[in-house]
Amino acid sequence: MILETTLDDRPEGSDGADQMGHFVTGELDLSHGVALYLEDITVSFDGFKALNNLNLAIDAGELRCIIGPNGAGKTTMMDVITGKTRPDSGKAYFGQTIDLTRLTEPEIAHVGIGRKFQKPTIFEQHTVFENLELAMKTDKRVWKSLMAWLAGDERDKIAETLRLIRLDKEADRPAGLLSHGQKQWLEIGMLLMQEPKLLLLDEPVAGMTDDETMRTAELFVSLAGKHSLVVVEHDMAFVEKLGGLVTVLHEGSVLAEGDLATVQNDQRVIEVYLGR
Amino acid sequence: MRKPLTLRILSALDTKSWLALGVFLALALLVVPVLHLNFPEDSAFHVSTYAITLIGKIMCYALVAVAMDLIWGYGGILSLGHGLFFALGGYAFGMYLMRQIGRDGSYGADLPDFMVFLDWKELPWFWLGSDSFGWASFLVLAVPAVVAFVFGYFAFRSRIKGVYFSIITQALTYAAMLLFFRNETGFGGNNGFTDFKRVLGYSITSPETRLVLFGLTAVMLAATLVFAAWLVKSKFGRVLTAIRDAESRVMFIGYNPLWYKLTIWVISAVLCGIAGALYVPQVGIINPSEMSPGNSIEIAIWVAVGGRGTLIGPIIGAFVVNLAKSWFTVSFPEYWLFFLGLLFIVVTLMLPQGLVGLWKKLMAKKEGAAA
Numbered sequence: 001m002i003l004e005t006t007l008d009d010r011p012e013g014s015d016g017a018d019q020m021g022h023f024v025t026g027e028l029d030l031s032h033g034v035a036l037y038l039e040d041i042t043v044s045f046d047g048f049k050a051l052n053n054l055n056l057a058i059d060a061g062e063l064r065c066i067i068g069p070n071g072a073g074k075t076t077m078m079d080v081i082t083g084k085t086r087p088d089s090g091k092a093y094f095g096q097t098i099d100l101t102r103l104t105e106p107e108i109a110h111v112g113i114g115r116k117f118q119k120p121t122i123f124e125q126h127t128v129f130e131n132l133e134l135a136m137k138t139d140k141r142v143w144k145s146l147m148a149w150l151a152g153d154e155r156d157k158i159a160e161t162l163r164l165i166r167l168d169k170e171a172d173r174p175a176g177l178l179s180h181g182q183k184q185w186l187e188i189g190m191l192l193m194q195e196p197k198l199l200l201l202d203e204p205v206a207g208m209t210d211d212e213t214m215r216t217a218e219l220f221v222s223l224a225g226k227h228s229l230v231v232v233e234h235d236m237a238f239v240e241k242l243g244g245l246v247t248v249l250h251e252g253s254v255l256a257e258g259d260l261a262t263v264q265n266d267q268r269v270i271e272v273y274l275g276r
Numbered sequence: 277m278r279k280p281l282t283l284r285i286l287s288a289l290d291t292k293s294w295l296a297l298g299v300f301l302a303l304a305l306l307v308v309p310v311l312h313l314n315f316p317e318d319s320a321f322h323v324s325t326y327a328i329t330l331i332g333k334i335m336c337y338a339l340v341a342v343a344m345d346l347i348w349g350y351g352g353i354l355s356l357g358h359g360l361f362f363a364l365g366g367y368a369f370g371m372y373l374m375r376q377i378g379r380d381g382s383y384g385a386d387l388p389d390f391m392v393f394l395d396w397k398e399l400p401w402f403w404l405g406s407d408s409f410g411w412a413s414f415l416v417l418a419v420p421a422v423v424a425f426v427f428g429y430f431a432f433r434s435r436i437k438g439v440y441f442s443i444i445t446q447a448l449t450y451a452a453m454l455l456f457f458r459n460e461t462g463f464g465g466n467n468g469f470t471d472f473k474r475v476l477g478y479s480i481t482s483p484e485t486r487l488v489l490f491g492l493t494a495v496m497l498a499a500t501l502v503f504a505a506w507l508v509k510s511k512f513g514r515v516l517t518a519i520r521d522a523e524s525r526v527m528f529i530g531y532n533p534l535w536y537k538l539t540i541w542v543i544s545a546v547l548c549g550i551a552g553a554l555y556v557p558q559v560g561i562i563n564p565s566e567m568s569p570g571n572s573i574e575i576a577i578w579v580a581v582g583g584r585g586t587l588i589g590p591i592i593g594a595f596v597v598n599l600a601k602s603w604f605t606v607s608f609p610e611y612w613l614f615f616l617g618l619l620f621i622v623v624t625l626m627l628p629q630g631l632v633g634l635w636k637k638l639m640a641k642k643e644g645a646a647a
Contacts, residue, residue, distance in 0.1 A: 082528060109530035121525040123518045133511070134518055135529045142535045148511035149284070194529055 028112055028197060029096040035060045035198050035228040036081065041090035043076055043252075050076040051087070052252035058198070063224035065239045065260075066232045068249035069272060074232045075118065077249070078200050082115050083108045094198065106140070114196035118203045120183035124176030128167050128186060131175050132158045135190035158193070164219070165189035180207040188219070198228045205238050217241035236260075248272070288506035297498050304494030309487045325483070328490050329558055334598045335493045336555040341578045341590030342500055343547035348576065349584030350508055351540050352520030354438075357445030358548050359572035360452050361420040365549025366562040367456075368419050370469035371403060372412030373480070373557060377473045389471070390464040400462045409476060416553040417546050424545030425538065432537045446569050453567035468563025475557050486558070493554045497591070500547055504587050507543075516540055577620050583630025592631055 036058040043051040051073045058064050066074055079085035080092055083105045092100040098111050123131050136154060138144070162168040165185040170178060175186055184204060191199055201220075205213040217238055220229055224244070233239055239246060239260055246263045248256040256266045263269055289297070308323055315322040340362055348354050374388040381389040387396060405411040427448060431441060459465035478485045507513055519526050519533045526533055556562045565571070574597075582593020597619070604612045627634050 084524075104532070105524075105527040106530050106532040109528055115528045117525075121522050123521050123525065125517060125521055126514060130514055134514060134526075134531075137530075140529075140531045142512065142539050145512040145515055145531075145536075146507075146510055147281075190525075190529060 028094065028098060030060045030197075032096055033060050034058070035062070035095065036230070037091070037093040038077070038080070039091040041077075041080055041087045041092060043073075043080060043085055043087050049252050051080065054090070054249075054253050056247065056254065058228050058230060060197075060228055061225045063220060063229045063242055063244040064231070065242055065244060065246045066230060066249060067234065067236075067239065067246060067263075068255070071251075072249040073252040074249055075202060076252075078115060078202055078230075078232070081108075081200060082113060109194065109196075110140075112195075112197035113200065114191035114194045114198070115200045116184075116187050116191055116202055116204055118206070120180070120187050122175045122183055122186050122190065124174065126175055127172050128162070128175050128178070129158060129171040131186055132161055132189055132193050135193040137193065137195045161189045161192055164192070166215075181209060181212045184208060185212075185216075188216070192223075196227065198230070199223070201229065201231045201233075203233055204231065205233065205235055213238050214241065284510075285502065285506050288502060288509055293505075297501065301494060301498055305491045308490065312487060313483060325486065328486055330602060332486075332490045332493050332558045333555060334595055335490075335497050336551045336558070337575075337578065337598055338591040338594040339493075339497050339500055339551035339554075340548050340575055341582065341594040342497075342504055342587060343544040343551070344575050344579050345584055345587065345590040346504055346507070346540055346547075347544040348579060349586070349590070350513060350516050350520065351537060352517075353537065353541070354442045354576065355445045355541075355544075356442045356569065356572045356576060357447075357449035358544070358575050359569075360445075360449035360567050361424060361545040361548035362552040362555070362571075362575075363452075363456075363562065363564070363566040364420045364423060365416045365552030366556040366566060367463055367469070367552075368415035368549070369412055369553035370472075370556050370562045371406040371415075371463075372409060373472040373475060374464075374469050375403075375407040376475060376477075377471065380473050381471070388464070388469075390459070390467065391462075394459055402462065413553075416549050420545040420549035421542050424542045428538045428541040429534075432534050432541070446572065449567045449572050450569050453564045453569075456564035456567060464563070466564060468561060469556070470561040470563075472557065472560055480557055480560070489554065489558050493558070496550060496554060501587060501591070507540075508587070512536070512539075574616070577616065577623075579630075581619060581623050581630055583632030586630075586632045589630050589632040596631065 034057055036056070038054055038056040041051050041054040042049060054073065054077060056077075066077070068074055076085060080087050081100060083100060083103055087101060094100050094108075094111060094113060100108060100113075103111070123134065126134070133150065133154075136157065138148075138154075159168065162171055165188060167178075167182060167186060167189065170182065175183065178186060184207065188201070188204065191201075204220075205216050208216065213235065220231065220242055223229060231239075231242065244259075245257060246260050247254055248263055248266075248269050250268075250272050255272060256263050256269050258266075308328065311321050311323040312325075312328060317324070340358060344355065344358050377388065379386065381392075383389055383392040385392045387399065391399070399406075431444065436444065455461055456463050456468075457466050463469070472480050474480055475485065475489075508516070515526065515531055515536055519531075519536055523533055552562075552566075578593040578597050579590045580593070581597055582591065583589030597616075600615070600619075601612060604615055623630060629636070
């Protein structure tokens with residue numbers, strides 16, 4: 001699962017730190033093959049432990065599925081990784097050096113983590129093209145945005161992503177007019193424009209047709225290797241299509257880990273899903 | 277290919293809008309002065325001093341409305357304290373106008389009358405340099421900017437949003453009003469500043485001075501409109517509306533909303549300060565009532581009536597509401613506030629896009645009927 005060559009071909013520190021300037025961010029170091037490392041993460045809301053000593057390690061280039069019943073802590077885990085929620089205790093590292101618990105949401109986006117929400121979150125008033133333009137990896141400080149002007153290669157990049165997410169014919173339509181599945185694709189396209197190292201995808205195929213779901217699976221499989229992907233999903237056909245390791249969360253910690261068949265035959269997993 | 281900035285500013289408005297802007301400036305800078313100075317008062321073509329003062333005043337309000345629209349219509353942040361920034365600009369320039377009175381005040385003293393009345397022997401430290409036009413102009417920009425920056429930084433950093441933000445801005449302007457009501461604060465207490473005589477040595481009541489102030493206000497309004505159009509068409513503007521529509525998405529693609537909100541907030545406050553500074557010499561008075569919560573709410577109503585999220589809307593709104601106000605307060609003074617409230621309710625319920633939205637709807641209908 002480790003594909004270091006594709007990840008290490010950039011000079012270190014070429015992104016994140018110098019783009020945000022005033023932000024102090026470390027350099028992404030994937031030399032040990034681990035992209036994301038969570039250790040003993042605990043988050044409680046008014047005494048309820050949403051995450052309870054959660055441990056998780058995602059390899060560079062890996063495609064990992066996270067499943068689990070409602071309230072297992074999947075979304076809270078994503079909140080912790082992206083800086084929306086601070087853990088009460090535990091460590092969260094991106095690569096070897098970047099401590100995610102010390103960074104804000106925009107800083108985490110800049111070091112290379114992209115997130116797709118459960119409900120498609122796009123800019124409905126902006127056109128599809130503008131949605132991708134805003135997401136594009138670039139200097140995102142105020143002054144640069146005031147003076148920004150799209151260069152030719154940037155337009156090409158947007159056009160390329162538009163084709164990939166099959167929205168090239170919709171480029172100039174307001175994003176709010178897209179179908180639900182198209183919105184999901186647009187949000188995935190926005191993630192790709194950020195050129196993240198790690199993609200967090202919360203129920204990316206919810207509301208998609210079977211055909212769209214299968215195409216999404218193909219897209220994700222093609223992205224693995226170059227990117228690490230963490231996919232939270234309930235759709236087992238989709239999970240099966242993705243292959244890769246499956247982690248089962250339950251009551252805020254890892255219940256089982258392995259390939260889909262192993263996990264599905266695990267007695268504890270069956271109990272959790274079928275109820276007690 | 278990078279386009280030079282001048283070209284980008286030119287492309288901020290379309291040809292029709294540039295033309296309309298040219299006509300507006302020609303009217304304000306040529307036609308009105310000629311009609312005012314060259315026709316006797318009983319002529320049908322004469323533009324009266326009353327009309328010039330009224331229109332000049334409303335243009336200042338229109339400037340405030342555009343500033344409000346930038347933060348509310350495009351940024352999605354409803355401020356109910358913009359009257360504060362307007363008043364701060366007005367007070368900053370009012371200090372200079374007070375010093376220009378010189379010894380022509382009722383007490384014939386070097387100090388402004390209200391200080392003599394309070395038995396003060398010398399100017400407080402914050403009045404130092406207030407006799408300089410340059411320093412006063414600097415304060416007009418700097419004071420609203422600093423107040424807005426400090427307040428905005430803490431409010432936006434704490435992620436205060438929506439109605440909570442509106443209420444805090446309302447409290448801010450109210451607190452400032454109470455502060456300025458006190459004589460000890462050093463800004464003339466509840467009387468504020470008035471009885472101005474001169475600006476830059478010229479009599480403030482002479483027709484020429486009035487026309488220059490009127491023209492300056494028109495130029496400032498036009499320049500603000502162009503600047504705002506450029507701003508909202510830039511990528512900055514797109515990020516701003518994106519923050520309005522889906523702030524968390526903006527954060528997760530790597531923009532820090534704090535600095536974007538703070539930038540537009542400070543720009544908006546400075547524009548209000550400029551409007552206040554242009555307002556005071558034309559109207560001839562500034563007092564703490566400008567900071568009353570009601571005034572700030574009225575600003576929001578202008579924008580809502582005209583149509584927020586469009587640049588021409590707030591200007592139309594400011595004119596419509598204020599012309600109605602000057603008619604109402606003469607004909608049915610006791611009903612004005614009821615009418616204003618009614619107007620706000622009707623607009624909110626029936627015309628969420630304001631007058632501009634209504635116009636667009638009518639045009640679309642007409643086109644639909646023609647097709």
